[in-house]
Amino acid sequence: MEKNREIRLEKILHGGDYNPEQWLDSPEILERDLELFLKADINVVTVGMFSWSLLEPEEGKYQIDWLLHIIDRMYQNEIYTILGTPSGARPQWLAKCYPEVLRVNEKRERNLFGGRHNHCYTSPAYRQKVREINFFLAKELGNHPGVLLFHLSNEYGGDCHCPLCQEKFRSWLKKRYGTIEELNRRWNTTFWSHTYQCFEQIESPSSIGEMHLHALNLDWKRFVTAQTVDFALQEKKAIRDAGCQKPFTTNFMGDYDGLNYRKFKEVIDIASWDSYPQWHSKPEPQTALETAFMHDFMRTLLKKPFLLMESSPSSTNWQEVSKLRKPGMLHAASLQAIAHGSDSVLYFQMRQSQGASEKFHGAVIDHYAGEDTRVYREVCQVGETLAGLSELAGTIQKPKAAILYDTENRWALMDAQGPRNVGLPYNETAQKLYGGLRRLGIDLDVIDMEDSLEDYRIVLIPMLYLFRAGIEDKIKFFVENGGIAVMTFWSGIVDETDACFLKGTPGNLTDVFGLRQMEMDGLYDKEENTALPIEGNSLSFKRSYTCQKLCELVKVSDAKVLMTYEKDFYKGLPVLTCNQYGKGKAYYICADMEQAFYDDLLEAIQKEANLEKPLSYIPKGVEVTTRESDEAIYLIIQNFNPDSVDMTLPLQEYTIIYGENTQKLAGFATVVLKKMKQ
Template sequence: MKPMKYPPINPKFPHFLHGGDYNPDQWKHTPEVWDEDMRLMKLAHCNVMSVGIFSWASLEPEEGKFEFGWLDTIMDKLAENGIYAILATPSGARPAWLAAKYPEVLRVLPNRVRILFGGRHNHCYTSPVYREKTRLINQKLAERYKDHPALLAWHVSNEYGGECHCELCQQAFREWLKKKYDNDLDKLNRAWWTGFWSHTYTDWDQIQSPAPHGEGSIHGLNLDWKRFVTHQTIEFMKNEIAPLREITPNVPVTTNFMGTYTGLNYWKFAPELDVISWDNYPRWHGEEPDWELAYKVAFVHDINRSLKGGKPFMLMESTPSMTNWQPVAKLKRPGMHLLSSIQAVAHGSDTVQYFQWRKSRGCVEKFHGAVVDHCGHENTRVFRDVAEVGKVLEKLDPIIGTTVRPEVAIIYDWENRWAIDDAQGPRREKKDYLLTCQSHYRPFWENGVPVDVIDMDCDFSGYKLLVAPMLYMVRPGVAERIEKFVEEGGTFVTTYWSGIVDENDLCFLGGFPGPLRKVTGIWSEEIDALYDHDVNHVVLKDDNPLGLKGEYEARELCDLIHAETAEVLATYKSDFYAGRPALTVNSFGKGKAYYIAFRNNGDFLTDFYGALIRELNLKRAVDTELPQGVTAQMRTDGERVFVFILNFVPEERQVDLKDMRFKDMITGEDITGRISLPPYGVKILERL
């Protein structure tokens, strides 16, 4: 049984964490600013700061000469003021002396050019020198602060990402391949289908990572390279973590992820970390309505909660106002700061943290939103917004460690995305794997039905409904587990372009959807790609068991399928495949498997999943109709139930709670019946 309640991130502080990235080393020459920071942190109701993320040059100004004095002062000041430190390891950016003396630490780009010193996120993750230097400084930090009262957690490096193509990495890649393919080059050649274009390898040393001026056409190589980059980055991270675990075994370790960043498979990182954290920078008030962006952000929050099986995560970074690197850095409108912060909490975060505490005076992030602006005082709109979030979080102690056990899971799988992104055809434009998964998520968000977002290797038992849009790659054993899930009474939904390739990106032979053919009861003979201006329609059969009626548009992709054992629920209306099946259901054991052959990410999914939510009687956060743009999410410890009602439209919205009784956790009032949410308004309720 998975737990319903988890311990706090660090039991020594069983409260919501609120704070930001703090770079006091940028203000070493004006230490009076440090005292002012402490005063302002307390005024802003902040209780935690992420310290030292890019401090290597201040901590080790010369090779082997360590200077911790300034950090000692900061750690002491934090502790004296009741503020905790999430202490970072500094590998996210290196000092100039390190790059000058040891060029091997500098990353080599895909075009095989070695970078110069500069920027960040640019180290070779294989370099023995960089690993040794990182490990040493991490060990020094752990030894120095292991008993410091401010130390709450470790923030390892920063936003791992990117690739290195240096000779050290090439050699490590070949060794990784030898191990994977049992030292058998023929096995690798078969897995990569290298007979194509005469690309057969006859010596391991001929293998090179993908390059713009070299190999790019071997999809098996591309996939294995991405797997290797994930593996090697994790190896680098494990090397960083080792001294921390050894010296401070009770201090939790995290590293900050970047949402659905495609370069690394975060599922492989999760087991190595104590707590998941991520950096969230949505473009509110942009071209799409905020509520449409809101469900896409919610989807990513749910990935982060699912990464450790429901364990609360940390919102490590978010902006208190604008995000300077976006094309248009629009300010958060009144209400949005609290709303977007509580959205993270509603989906399982036990923290609200910012980049950054104080705006830096110079360089590329000098205009990025911060709690303390260049004016230097607390009399700003942003500061008041931040303090308000802090005050709200102080009232949410009972929510710490609680989770949600959804009855629905959507598969969003990194390796599947890599394979889809590499595929040429049926459409090279708008393959839209992520967007499609988020579109299948939307109806649940709109109905307040909690969802886990998992990868295909996760355990499916415990869910009533498993949704796998565009399950293009099916790794070994996955189809068997889906069959078992359905046989035992589960409902499975998949779509066009599923069951196409195996784990090496080799097409399944004998008819698509390959290993999913039995459970779906269909054969996909061809797939038609439509231009953006093309539209077909799908006509629902009378008296279909879902109760759907009329017609829906079919756009972009239309799978031409044969029902084998499946029942046809809808057919195409026009073109040469008029009358052919477009939606089917297959009874399999005690369960059912639906196949949606066409793309319609809008009204069809609303009605289809609306019908499934009713038929399967799926658990909702609150059993009532929600107006467009409003969602309800829940967290529970198994007994107490906390409900978050979030209004993502810039207008007032009403929600009818009927005769259900709640306590407003902010005002303490008892609430029942019809409630009103202001524009971008939030209610945090406990069910009575």
């Protein structure tokens, strides 16, 4: 927690992305902004991320007085600054002088100037120019008392296929595999006669070249992550070399699969992310569950409080439909981030731009710039609430359950060409498992295969197709020593280079789960099967459940069969099994089951693991989350239903520090409870 305490304030951070450079010729607008910020309890702004062309209008000629004035003015009014590095969007002169900085797409076509992140992370010229501007910013502003932390770039993402990247990729592969013979063996290049004679023959995946060598595709994605991380580390080094010791963050993009965010642990001191759920496109409790999952993913990256770096106070301008948030939704969504471990509620954007791409993206201050707008009033309400919940800043979560959600596994799954090429339910299965415990108020970490399992009593393992980082040994040790593992279909199929295990699957875990996978049936969209309980099963299941999309056929050795298929040629084969292994248990789910199945299964397992629920009864659509300090435990109860629900609060143990003491919890309402530790 030491790094997080470096930026801990008396208040939870409230503010967001601000682009004052658009209004330098209108000082009255900047003064009006400050006035509105203060009324809304804004205490931090993020500046500088898209300011390169103004900070360095010509190569080597810097102008920084305007930015220093903004930081000074904010600090004088007790508003801190998160200082962004401008590498996310380069100026025209840079692309003109150094054409190599522009990206080359997978068809080997070089982009024209424009857009964001249209630059090569390998380019020595781009790296040098980024270093120079970062060094200058850090030297001139990095130690300003108003600068809270450095924000590296903006939403790192994308790849480049230029000759520079090809050479770097080949070097990366040579370091990884040592010899071309070893690469050929691991990649299984004899298939389709694609054997390489030397590393120089290897090209990145392309639609006009190689796209079906799955190990190549997988390693390219790993390389892109490694190269992006290396670029970020170089950004960080420039700032450190300038004598600035402020902490670092960079804003991740939620469930973005272009990068493995866990590899950024050595870059950042604080995780942060940009949250843009499509509220009201489906029942709000479902959107809340999906958003909670990503909050927990971000919190688990460093296992400490994170920052909600961007959220829209209104509609977005880039989603298919620019849906307004209904009254109360902004407040509920903001407090959900706090509940799951955020120490901030920050927005994109603070003031709407007058022109260009995001002129209609929601903002705290719109083009009218009045304080009587619905959105501004709701932002003020959020600010007032956060000011009253300042004691939550720095508090943590200590989950005893985790879900294993691994980016590299996801890459491999989506590229596997079977058993279902459209609608492979990886995210859905993860969400169902996660939701099965979350509806009980059980907090979860969202981990990957590189993490330890030793802190948990329950580990959920959805569709872990690819095994790496010794995960089979970790699972075996976890169960053997008393843990409960819940693994689903299509797990343990391939190794880290997407090569199939040859001696039974799940790979090296057939003894732990007491079974062996045989076949996988992909169901058409209109097909379904049913899981029937075995009479006298250990979970006391009485009802049947529907399954769709995928049905796996397994052969049991030691495992006990708890449910079987109702029909088809695999009628009577297992759907749910449990194997006692050492001191623990290993459950295996053979089919893509409906949510009710996961709810019932995980409630039974929660009792079996003696995980205490925070409340004895939680109505449907209500989320209960826990944060704690050394002295106190905080219970955050949120109703994500638009209508009120009956709710009994545990006031014999807790006191209310936010919200109302009523028998009904209003739609989108939040109550925060506190009890002191003994």
